[in-house]
Structure formats: C-alpha cells, structure tokens
Amino acid sequence: MTDREASMSAPSPAALAGRIHVSPVQLILPAGVVILFTGFALADHRVMSSANLINILQQTSFLFLFAMAQTIVIIGRGFDLSLGPTASMVSVGSALAMAVLGTGHAGEPVIVLAGLAAGAVLGALVGVFNGSVVGFLRVTPFVVTLGSFNIATGIATTLSGGHPVQGMPELFFQLLSTGTMLGLPAPVVIAIAVGLVIHFVLRRTVFGRGLYLIGTNARAAEVAGVPIRLILMSAYILSSVLTALGAMILTARTGSGEPSIGGTLSLQSAAAAIVGGASFSGGSGSAGTALLGSLFIIVLSNGMNLVQISGYVQMIVLGVIVVAGVLLDRLRAQRS
Amino acid sequence: MTVEEADMRSSSRGDLRALSRWISAIGILPVLLTVLILGMCIIDPRFSGVANVTNILRNASVLAIVAFGQALVLIAGGFDLSVGAIVALASEIAAVTMRWAGTAFPEQDALIIALGVGAALGTGILVGLVNGICVAVLRISGFIATLGSMSVTLGIALIITNGIPVYGLPQSFITQFGRARWFEFPSAAYVAIAILLVLAFVQRRTVLGRYLYAIGGNSEAAIVSGISTRRYQIAAYVISGLLAAVTGLLLTALVGSGQASFGGDLMMLQSIAAAVIGGVSLHGGVGRFGMVALSAIFLSILSNALNLLRVDSRIQPIFIGVILICAVALDEIRRRRTVHD
Numbered sequence: 001m002t003d004r005e006a007s008m009s010a011p012s013p014a015a016l017a018g019r020i021h022v023s024p025v026q027l028i029l030p031a032g033v034v035i036l037f038t039g040f041a042l043a044d045h046r047v048m049s050s051a052n053l054i055n056i057l058q059q060t061s062f063l064f065l066f067a068m069a070q071t072i073v074i075i076g077r078g079f080d081l082s083l084g085p086t087a088s089m090v091s092v093g094s095a096l097a098m099a100v101l102g103t104g105h106a107g108e109p110v111i112v113l114a115g116l117a118a119g120a121v122l123g124a125l126v127g128v129f130n131g132s133v134v135g136f137l138r139v140t141p142f143v144v145t146l147g148s149f150n151i152a153t154g155i156a157t158t159l160s161g162g163h164p165v166q167g168m169p170e171l172f173f174q175l176l177s178t179g180t181m182l183g184l185p186a187p188v189v190i191a192i193a194v195g196l197v198i199h200f201v202l203r204r205t206v207f208g209r210g211l212y213l214i215g216t217n218a219r220a221a222e223v224a225g226v227p228i229r230l231i232l233m234s235a236y237i238l239s240s241v242l243t244a245l246g247a248m249i250l251t252a253r254t255g256s257g258e259p260s261i262g263g264t265l266s267l268q269s270a271a272a273a274i275v276g277g278a279s280f281s282g283g284s285g286s287a288g289t290a291l292l293g294s295l296f297i298i299v300l301s302n303g304m305n306l307v308q309i310s311g312y313v314q315m316i317v318l319g320v321i322v323v324a325g326v327l328l329d330r331l332r333a334q335r336s
Numbered sequence: 337m338t339v340e341e342a343d344m345r346s347s348s349r350g351d352l353r354a355l356s357r358w359i360s361a362i363g364i365l366p367v368l369l370t371v372l373i374l375g376m377c378i379i380d381p382r383f384s385g386v387a388n389v390t391n392i393l394r395n396a397s398v399l400a401i402v403a404f405g406q407a408l409v410l411i412a413g414g415f416d417l418s419v420g421a422i423v424a425l426a427s428e429i430a431a432v433t434m435r436w437a438g439t440a441f442p443e444q445d446a447l448i449i450a451l452g453v454g455a456a457l458g459t460g461i462l463v464g465l466v467n468g469i470c471v472a473v474l475r476i477s478g479f480i481a482t483l484g485s486m487s488v489t490l491g492i493a494l495i496i497t498n499g500i501p502v503y504g505l506p507q508s509f510i511t512q513f514g515r516a517r518w519f520e521f522p523s524a525a526y527v528a529i530a531i532l533l534v535l536a537f538v539q540r541r542t543v544l545g546r547y548l549y550a551i552g553g554n555s556e557a558a559i560v561s562g563i564s565t566r567r568y569q570i571a572a573y574v575i576s577g578l579l580a581a582v583t584g585l586l587l588t589a590l591v592g593s594g595q596a597s598f599g600g601d602l603m604m605l606q607s608i609a610a611a612v613i614g615g616v617s618l619h620g621g622v623g624r625f626g627m628v629a630l631s632a633i634f635l636s637i638l639s640n641a642l643n644l645l646r647v648d649s650r651i652q653p654i655f656i657g658v659i660l661i662c663a664v665a666l667d668e669i670r671r672r673r674t675v676h677d
Contacts, residue, residue: 079479133661138672140618143664146605150657157650264601267483280477312494319487323470326480 028328029277033296040303047306054185060291060298061191062253065246066265067272067290068198069239073141074273075202076235077215077282078134081145083269084262085152086126086240087247092160094119094248095257099167108169115172116248123244124237126152131236135229149266156259165257176252187249194245199287201238211235215282271318272297275325297321364666365613365627369634376641383644390522392633392640394590397528400632401583402603403610404535405576407628410611412572413552413620414471414478419580419607421489422463424599426584428493430456431502431594438504445506452509456581456588463489464577468570486604493596502594514589524586528629531579535625548572553621609656610635613663 041047066083073080098115106114126148133144179186202208210231213221221228251257276293278285300321304314376383402419409416434452441447463485470481516523539545547568550558558565587598614631616623635656642652 133665137665137668139661139664139668142618143608143612144661146608146612147657147661147664149605150653150660154651154654154657158648158654162650271483274480280479310495312491315491315494316488319484319489319491322487323476323481323484326476327474330475 029275029292029296029325033292033299036296036303037299040299040307043303044306047303052302052306056298056302057188058185058253059302060294061187062246062250063268063272063294063298064191064291065194065242065249066269067276067294068195068287069242069246070269070273071276071278071285071287071290072198072202072211072235072239072242074270074278074280075215075283075285076211076232077218077280078141078232078235079145079270079280080130080236080239080243081142081266082126082130082148082152083145083239083243084265084267085149085156086123086243086262087250087265088156088259088262089126089152089159090119090122090244090247091251091261092156092165092257092259093122094244095165095168095251096159098169098172099165099257102167102169108171111169112172112175115168119244119248120241123240123242123247125240126243127237127240128233130240131233134236135232156262160257160259162259164259166255168252168255168257173252173255176249178252187253190245190249194242195287195291198242202286207231207234212283215284217283268297271322271325275322293325364663365615365630365634369630369637372634372637372641376637376644380644383641386520388640388644390517392636393525394522395640396629396633396636397522397524398583398586399606399610399636400528400629401531401579401586402607403614403628403632404531404625405579406607407611407614407616407623407625408535408548409478409572409576410608410616410618411552411620411623412548412569413555414569414572415482416467416573416576417479417482417604418463418467418486418489419576420599420601420603421486421493422460422577422580422599423584423587423603424596425463425489425493425496426456426459426581427588427598428496428502428594428596429459430585430588431505432496434506434509435502435504438506445508448506449509449513452505453585456585457578460577460579460581460584461574462577464574465570467577468573471573472566472569490596490599493599497594497596499596503592505588505592505594509589510592514586514592524590527582527586531582532625532629539625544568544571549621551620555620606635609660613660615667617667 037047046052066087070080070083094115097118098111101111101114130141130144130148133139133147134141174186176186176190181189184192202211210221210226210228213224213226214228214231218228247261250261254261272293273285273290274280274293275296276285276289276291278289278293297318300317301314304317309317382388402423406416406419430452433455434448437448437451467478467482467485470476470485471478474481513523518526539549547558547563548571550561550563551565551568555565583603584598588594591598610632611623611628612618613634614623614628616628638655638659639652642655643649647655
C-alpha cells in the first residue's frame, strides 16, 4: 500500500502517458482470457456453440455494469460494499412500482418509464447517502457502505415481504432482456452503449479527471482546487445509478423483482474490477479494465460450468484468481 | 486518554461543552448501552429473565471472540474478511475429526475432543498464516488477500461435507461444554472473558501489543524504528484465525453438529461492525478490547430487544446500519477535533 502510494504521489504527464502505453505485463490478462477460452473450447465443443457464446456475452454484460459501478468508486480510492443490496432494493422497488401501476389504467410505456425512473431514483438515493457521508463527513467508505449495506438489505426485504415481486408489463422484458438489435441481445447493446459513455466521462470530462486525481493524490487534488466533495458525491451517485440499471436488466432476465438478486454481487463486482486492473490504492482503473475483468471471470466460470467442475471448487479457483490478479497488479505497478 | 483528560481539565468553556467533551471522551457506547438495558428492563420483564440473559450472553460472547480477532487485525492496519469462512471450516474440521476419532478410539471422549479441538485450532492458525504471509510478505492488501482466502476457505468447507451438517460428536462435548452453564453463566462467556483478559494483557504489557499499535498507527515510523513489521502483522492474522476457530468450536458444541452455515458474510460483517462501533479505527493504531466487548454486548442486546419488541426481523438490519454509521461519524468528528486542538 504505502510504497504504491509513494510511487503514485507525483503524477507527471509522463506517468499519465504511460497509462495509455501498453506494456507486455498489461497483455497478460487479455492473453489469459484467450488461453482460457481456447482451453475450454478444446475440452468441450459446446463452449463454441453460438448459444453459449451469446450466453457468455449476456453474462459479461451484467457483470460489466456492476464492475464499472465498483470501478468508478475504486478510482476515487473508495469502495462500495452496498452494491449488492442496492441491486436487490432497486429490483424489488422498480418491480413493485410497475406491478402497482399495472393494476390501473396506465399504458405499458408509461408503466415501464415509471418503473425505470423508480429504479434510477432508488439507486441515486443510495449514491447520495454514501457520497455525502464519505465526502462530507469523511467516514471510511468501507464502513459507510457496510452501514448502507444493512439499510438497503432491510428495505429490500421489507418492501418485498421476502417474496419475489411479479406483474411487470411485457414491454419491460422486451426492452431490457428479450429484445434484439443488430442480432445482439438487449443487455449486450445496453452494456456497450453505457460502457462507451462511461469511458468518455472518465477520460474526457472534468469530473473524470478530477476523480483520478483524487484517487491518486487527494491532497494534491485539494491544493489544485478540485471540488473533492462534489466529485466524490457524483462518483457514488453515478456508481449507484449504474448498479440500478444492472439490477433492472437482471430483473427483466429473471422475470421478477427479487430481494436476493444482489447476493454476492458486492464482492463479485469488486473481484472483477480488481482483477481487471483497478487498484484499491486509487487512481487506476477504467471502463476497459472493468470489461476485461468481467470477461475473464465469466469465461472462467462458464467454462468451469460446462466441464462440470463443482460450484465449491469454483469458489476456490475464484479466490486464488483474485489474489493472483492483485499480485499481477503489483507487478504492473512496479514496471511503470 | 491522557491527552483528552488534560484537555478536559484545561477547558473552561461552559457546561454543555464540557458534557459533550465528557461523552466524546468515554464514547457514546456506554451511555447507549445503559439506556438500552434500563429501558428494556422497564418495558419487558422477559428481558431480564434467566433464559434471556443466558441467550444474550452466549450470542455476545461468540460475536465478541470473532470481533477481538478482527479488532487486532484492524489495529495492525489490516482487514480480515475471512473470519466467517474460518468459523465455518473450523466447525466442520472439528466435527469430521471427532466423528473419525469416535470410531478409531471409542469411549475415549477426552482424546476425541482433544483431537477435534486441536484440528480446528490448527485450521484457524493455518488460514491466518496464509493471510499473514499474503499481506506481510507478498504485500497484497489485507482486503483482497482475505477476500480471496474467504472464498477458498468456504469452498473447502463446502467440499468436505457438501453443505450437509456433520453429526457424531461425543455427547460430553455438547452437554458439559457447549450447552453447559457454570455458576449460572454460559460456558461461552467464560471463554470470552478469558480471551479478553489475555488480549488486554498482551495489549498493555507485551512487545507484541505495543508493536501492533505502532505498525497500525504509522507503519513507516515502525519500520524506521527497527520493528520487524512482517512478523507482527503475520501474528495478528494468525491470532485472528485462531479466535475465529475458537468461535467455530463454541458454535459446534452449542448446536451439536459441524455446519458450513455458521460462518459466511454475516459473521464477518458483524465482527467488523462490532469492532468499529467499539471504537477501533479502520485507519489502524486505535482500539481497546474492552470497548469491543462492550460493543458486542450492545449489538447482541439490541437485536435481542428488537426481537422481544417484535420488530420485523427484516427491518432490523436498518437499525444496525444506522447505528454503525452514526458511531463512526461521531468517532470521525471526535478525531478531527483532537487533531485541531
């Protein structure tokens, strides 16, 4: 941690340029994805079937959205433990909004719009809460989000009564799950579009650059006049809204609003973000690393499923991979 | 403490200010705990019944022991997400070992129990050692190292038994230890108190204790002063693993079977909540075990009270979340004030 900090504390233009430059170490993960995929494809021919390829794409899209949400706060040297329960809360909340409106005379488009808005607002509320306590009260993100983890869990189970919520209109499923565009399923199209937007926001806006600076060196950011509180707050809001979007897509896929949909998403999203190359020391990570990390984890678990490795063994493999991924990250940091 | 006491004496800024300083010096926790206990005694007579108090003490002891280990790691500037998984694995290893020993050495309960306890404690130490080496030698952040080992440990626990509870423990382990009450108090409480005394001694009187605070407070200063930080960081994780294994044993003896479901996220998150509400700082270098014990009692009483008052169990996490954030925000404000003074 500390030596990493020291090496990151003086961001020079050269260092920033170095981030764009591709070093051999940075190719390890993409190479890993390719090798894994080829290995599994040789072991089981079903891996290459078009149904499975679409499946991998869809699963990667879900995880990608959550990994991006996690990456955004990690860039600012934060962490969001409440991501999973937020997803649960949004799933239940938006489904409930649509189910309640569905009993009235509102048209399907209105109901779906209302549901999406309810989900986005619920997500944004969590972001406002996390962001304001982290930004203004300066409480460690881990504890803040552990608190909101509990609160969101409580709200999700209370709203739903512990049961799945059903009764969403057909249009909702079409829009977020079953529909296709250019032959690609809706979740994939949405993930690509959102990924491009987030990439732009992080790289080319005052907000994005400020966030990297805060994560790299908060004191330098303060001296440079970066509005730290505002940017941290926006980062948590953006992150939670992305989580909300992911949650609604998952809801459309499962067909009901589930209080258990968040499950292990908090840690899974963190694993994807970190394996991809974001660092808990802050200041690194991007939409690209989130995509890479998600793809790696999904290819791995999809392959293990197909060659029938037990779920328990998969947990062990995933644990080892996460630690190995971070060792790799240290290697990367030392090279640059 | 002494700095704050000196501050209190020199301050002459009105009674309200003095009161708020007094509360911030001892912390809000003892006040909240007293109010909660008095309130519940008045509202519900069942609260102070023997059965209920035993129940509270058992829960608080189990939570406190895991939280002590978590606190130790936090004080040394680390993080231990694997405690819940260790509880699960230790429980299963103990049960499987005792079941095996029961067939190998029938009727020799003392030997069977000793083997089971030894295997469980060994498991805890081993996982702690792996965590410590990952953090201190490979220099992976504690969060990630223990996130990884949590997944691996839980995976192993589930493979061993396929998630099915393991029975076949010697009856004496359950009746004379797990469910026993000695002088009216549950056995777990004695274990927790013994551990608390040892830790308090370690913290105040031993090199290990002082060095852990030094490392967590300012690791660079500790290195410059010639402290072998690696060895002590590893020690912190090993002790945390050991204490989690003790918890696993207590739960196994209480329930009468080894179960993978003892651990998991809930235990881990609760241990962090207990440590943090007890004033242990996530920045490292700050924390007292007595306060952690108090905080474990507080959390146990709170959930017991919410149950007695028939608050929906689904709403209960909201209370804990709000209290957690308030406790830490207060701590943060207090810290900033002392820095400014």
